Each structure stands twice: as structure tokens, then as C-alpha cells.
Amino acid sequence: MATIAVYLEAGRLSQLLFRLYFRIPFHNCHHSDNFLRFRHCDSQPYIGVNYGNLADSIPQPGDIVNLLKTTTITKVRLLGSVDQSMNALIKAFADTNIELVIGLDNTEIHWAATGPDAASQWVNSNVMPYYPASKIIIITVGDEVLTSEGDDDDISALLPAMQNIQNALNTASLGDKIKVTTVHSMDVLSQFSPPSSGAFNVSFGDTMKALLQFQTAHGSPFMINAYPFYAYKSDPKPETLAFCLFQSNSGQVDSRNNIKYMNMFDVQVDAVRSALNAIGYKDIEIVVAQTGWPYQNGPNEVGPSLDNAKAYVGNLINHLRSNLGTPLMPGKTIDTYIYELYDEDQKSGPISEQSFGLFRGDGSPNYDAGLFKSSQNPMTPSPTSPASPTTTPKPAGLWCVPKPAGVSEAQLQENIKFACSRGVDCSPIQQGGACFEPNTIESHATYVMNLYYQINGRNPWRCDFYHTATLTTINPSYNGCNYPSG
Numbered sequence: 001m002a003t004i005a006v007y008l009e010a011g012r013l014s015q016l017l018f019r020l021y022f023r024i025p026f027h028n029c030h031h032s033d034n035f036l037r038f039r040h041c042d043s044q045p046y047i048g049v050n051y052g053n054l055a056d057s058i059p060q061p062g063d064i065v066n067l068l069k070t071t072t073i074t075k076v077r078l079l080g081s082v083d084q085s086m087n088a089l090i091k092a093f094a095d096t097n098i099e100l101v102i103g104l105d106n107t108e109i110h111w112a113a114t115g116p117d118a119a120s121q122w123v124n125s126n127v128m129p130y131y132p133a134s135k136i137i138i139i140t141v142g143d144e145v146l147t148s149e150g151d152d153d154d155i156s157a158l159l160p161a162m163q164n165i166q167n168a169l170n171t172a173s174l175g176d177k178i179k180v181t182t183v184h185s186m187d188v189l190s191q192f193s194p195p196s197s198g199a200f201n202v203s204f205g206d207t208m209k210a211l212l213q214f215q216t217a218h219g220s221p222f223m224i225n226a227y228p229f230y231a232y233k234s235d236p237k238p239e240t241l242a243f244c245l246f247q248s249n250s251g252q253v254d255s256r257n258n259i260k261y262m263n264m265f266d267v268q269v270d271a272v273r274s275a276l277n278a279i280g281y282k283d284i285e286i287v288v289a290q291t292g293w294p295y296q297n298g299p300n301e302v303g304p305s306l307d308n309a310k311a312y313v314g315n316l317i318n319h320l321r322s323n324l325g326t327p328l329m330p331g332k333t334i335d336t337y338i339y340e341l342y343d344e345d346q347k348s349g350p351i352s353e354q355s356f357g358l359f360r361g362d363g364s365p366n367y368d369a370g371l372f373k374s375s376q377n378p379m380t381p382s383p384t385s386p387a388s389p390t391t392t393p394k395p396a397g398l399w400c401v402p403k404p405a406g407v408s409e410a411q412l413q414e415n416i417k418f419a420c421s422r423g424v425d426c427s428p429i430q431q432g433g434a435c436f437e438p439n440t441i442e443s444h445a446t447y448v449m450n451l452y453y454q455i456n457g458r459n460p461w462r463c464d465f466y467h468t469a470t471l472t473t474i475n476p477s478y479n480g481c482n483y484p485s486g
Contacts, residue, residue, distance in 0.1 A: 047317060047320065048073065048077060048335065049068075050340040051079060051342070052080060052340055053085060056345055058361070065092045068096075070372055075101065076099075081107070090134050093135070094133035106154060109145065112161035118164065119164035119165045124168075124172075127169075132177075139178060141161050144183060147184070159211055163214065166180045166214075179220035181223050183225060193267065196259070199274070216284055222286050223286075223288075224286065225290040226268040227291055228265055228312070231268070246265070260411070266327060270328040287337075291338060292312075292338050293308055301350055306367055314369050317369060317371070320336055323422070324466060331422065343355055343360075398458065398473060400452070400453035401446050401469065401470060402442060402449065409442070415448070415449050434482070435447045
């Protein structure tokens with residue numbers, strides 16, 4: 001430790017000691033050739049999108065790819081079985097650096113489980129002609145198999161099918177390059193509230209453990225469909241809506257660990273984390289395979305609307321980009337695939353089930369979710385939601401400060417902990433520092449929250465802090481304590 005500290009500036013040393021004190025893990029940082037330096041490592045989250053083709057009018061593969069190139073979306077999950085049209089789309093993604101998730105649908109599981117020949121045929125037809133030009137990263141075997149109504153044989157065939165696909169990839173020398181997994185619904189949990197009590201349904205016990213053993217052995221993620229929309233449908237109250245849309249709300253306290261949650265997405269993801277931890281799989285990565293909000297509703301449907309869809313998706317993107325993570329996984333961004341790229345008007349069910357699309361067939365957005373690279377105006381999902389990313393220059397004279405009301409000292413303390421662990425020099429708020437006085441949590445939090453915002457490009461989503469922060473044009477500097485600005 002002493003050898004490392006020699007190379008650290010005073011501010012960096014305080015950051016190092018702060019991180020060690022709170023037992024916050026170091027991220028994999030680059031270092032210079034000549035000196036060992038710790039720096040802020042801000043790994044960018046990726047936003048993925050689901051694509052399904054159950055629609056009367058589907059754009060041509062080239063048009064789909066060109067649309068995605070204008071957005072910040074870098075991953076695409078292709079829904080359903082890989083048919084001829086899907087193969088054409090996979091080919092169209094060649095040399096684009098857009099990563100792909102492809103898969104077998106539930107009707108193909110038994111066939112893939114029959115033996116190595118079937119799995120090899122699938123890999124040879126749907127992977128080998130396109131990889132590596134088309135960057136296939138994951139193959140999903142089935143969707144919500146454990147909780148779908150149907151033959152129990154589907155469940156017993158799931159793991160053999162996954163093993164056969166894995167073996168076929170191994171034979172093709174792709175076993176360490178493409179991961180094999182399956183996708184679950186939240187219904188695999190017997191409970192998810194409070195999040196710390198998350199547990200898998202005991203009826204899936206042996207099957208779930210076998211799947212997780214396979215996935216751990218091959219480093220594949222646990223993929224979950226997480227929909228705060230359906231949580232709101234089951235409890236359609238105004239406070240539930242705000243909680244599901246990442247808007248201002250009083251929060252929900254986990255009675256088991258006293259952690260306060262400010263949105264339903266984190267509740268659902270952390271419940272999955274708790275369930276995995278409870279049976280010994282603390283290291284398996286979680287990926288949200290689907291999440292979204294419908295923008296139009298039919299008769300007697302509560303929740304779908306253009307404003308709500310815009311608020312949910314826009315605020316979700318801000319939340320992921322903030323790199324705050326979840327309370328049980330602080331600082332870790334969850335890879336998330338938004339449902340979905342286009343409407344699928346051939347799907348059965350209520351109108352809302354056909355109305356999750358981000359874009360129309362002509363490429364115009366159903367609503368502005370802040371996904372375009374060249375967006376000229378900040379996306380504003382709702383008056384109470386956090387600001388959104390924009391590529392326009394950030395105005396000078398803005399400071400990030402705690403909201404004037406409704407923010408507890410415990411939340412501010414968490415903000416200090418987060419900022420000081422993410423590259424902020426916190427020595428000025430330590431005893432003897434220029435900003436130590438007044439020695440209050442609010443004053444110290446104000447300083448480090450603003451500095452975090454400033455050193456991270458003054459992007460609006462950097463001034464979020466679980467919806468406890470806001471931007472102001474009033475300079476909070478005082479005496480010898482200077483608050484930097486743009």
C-alpha cells in the first residue's frame with residue numbers, strides 16, 4: 001500500500017483511502033507507461049433493443065441497420081426463431097460493430113435437445129455464415145420457458161438443448177466467444193419485495209440450479225424480462241406510477257436492510273440479485289433482456305400512454321447512463337435491452353401489447369427517448385424526471401446541488417460515498433480542507449456532487465444521484481471554497 005501511495009497526489013490518496021474504507025472495489029483502469037495513476041474509469045453502459053417481425057409492414061434490413069446507426073443503440077436482440085428474413089438481417093449487420101443476440105424459440109427446444117446433429121445444424125445455418133463479420137455475442141435458448149403454460153417436457157429439454165448448442169459452438173471453436181443462455185420472466189421469483197428477500201420459486205429449484213451451474217461454467221449471463229409497467233398494472237396508484245417511471249416519489253424502504261429504493265426497475269433487478277445470491281451464485285451477471293412501456297392503450301387499459309412511455313424509457317436511459325447501478329450493485333450498469341424497435345401489430349392481446357415500438361416503419365420515432373446521436377434538443381420525459389443526454393454544448397454557469405427539499409441526510413451521505421469513489425477529489429471536504437466548513441453533510445454533499453457533475457462532461461444525467469440532485473445557475477461558492485463550473 002505504501003509503495004502505491006507514493007505515486008498519488010493528495011487528492012487521489014484521499015480517494016484511495018476513502019475507497020478502501022468503504023470497501024468499494026477498484027475498476028480496471030488504464031495506467032500510463034511511466035507512472036502508476038488511478039483515474040476515473042467511467043465504463044459506458046450499453047443500451048440494447050429488441051427487434052421482432054410480427055408486423056404487417058417491416059422495413060428492409062438495410063433500412064433497419066441505417067436507422068440504428070443514427071442512434072446510441074449498440075446491441076440488438078432478435079426475437080423469435082431465426083428464419084430467412086432474420087438471416088438477411090443478421091447479414092445486414094456485418095461490419096457495423098452492432099452486437100447481436102439471436103436465439104431459438106420455444107418450439108425449437110425439443111428439436112435442439114434431441115442430439116448434437118440438430119444443434120450443429122442450427123449453428124452451421126445461423127451462426128457460421130455470418131460470424132465474425134456480424135458480431136453475434138449471445139444465443140438464447142427459449143424465452144420464459146419455466147413460467148410458460150405448456151408441456152413440462154419443454155422444461156426438461158431446456159438444459160440439454162443449451163448444452164447441445166454450447167457443444168456445437170465448441171466444435172466450431174466459438175465456445176468462448178458466444179455465450180449460451182435462456183431468458184426468464186420475473187415469475188421465476190416467488191417474491192421480489194422487499195428486494196433483499198428475493199427468492200426463486202421452489203418448484204424450479206433443481207432445474208434452476210442446473211441451469212445456473214451450466215451458465216457459471218460457461219460465463220453466460222442470467223437474462224430476465226423486467227417490466228415495471230406490469231407492476232403498475234397490478235397496483236395502479238399515482239405513487240406507484242411515479243415510482244415505476246423514475247419520477248419524484250417518496251421511495252420504498254427495504255425493511256430487511258433499510259435501503260431506500262427510488263424506482264421499480266432497481267427493485268426488480270435487485271430482487272433477482274438477491275435470489276441468485278441466496279443459492280450461491282453471487283458472481284453471475286444479470287442482463288435485462290426486455291423492458292419497456294407501451295405508448296397507447298385499448299379499452300379499460302391503465303398505464304399505457306405516450307407521456308408514460310417517453311418518461312419510462314427516457315428516464316431508464318438516464319438512470320443507466322448515470323452509472324449509479326442499483327443499491328445492491330452500486331456503480332454497476334446493467335446491460336438492458338429495450339422492448340422494442342418497432343410495433344408488432346400481428347401480436348395477439350390488447351392494443352398495448354402491439355404498442356411498445358420506439359420507431360415507426362418509416363424510421364420516425366413514436367416519441368423522443370433521447371436515443372439519436374445527433375439530437376439537438378434535450379429530451380424532457382416529464383416535468384419531474386431527470387434531465388436527458390444531448391450532444392449540444394453544455395451552458396456555462398451551471399452547478400449540481402441537492403434538491404431543496406425531500407432529500408434525507410442518509411441519501412446525501414450515499415451521494416458523498418458514490419462521488420468520492422468515482423474520481424472526485426474529496427480532500428477539500430476533509431478536516432483542514434477549504435470546503436470542510438460548514439461541517440455539515442449537506443454542504444459536503446453539495447461540493448462533491450457538483451464536482452462529479454463537472455468532471456464528467458457536465459452532462460445533465462450526471463446530476464441525478466437517484467433523483468436527489470438538480471442543476472442551478474446560482475453559484476454556491478463561498479469564502480475560500482470554490483465550486484467549479486463550465
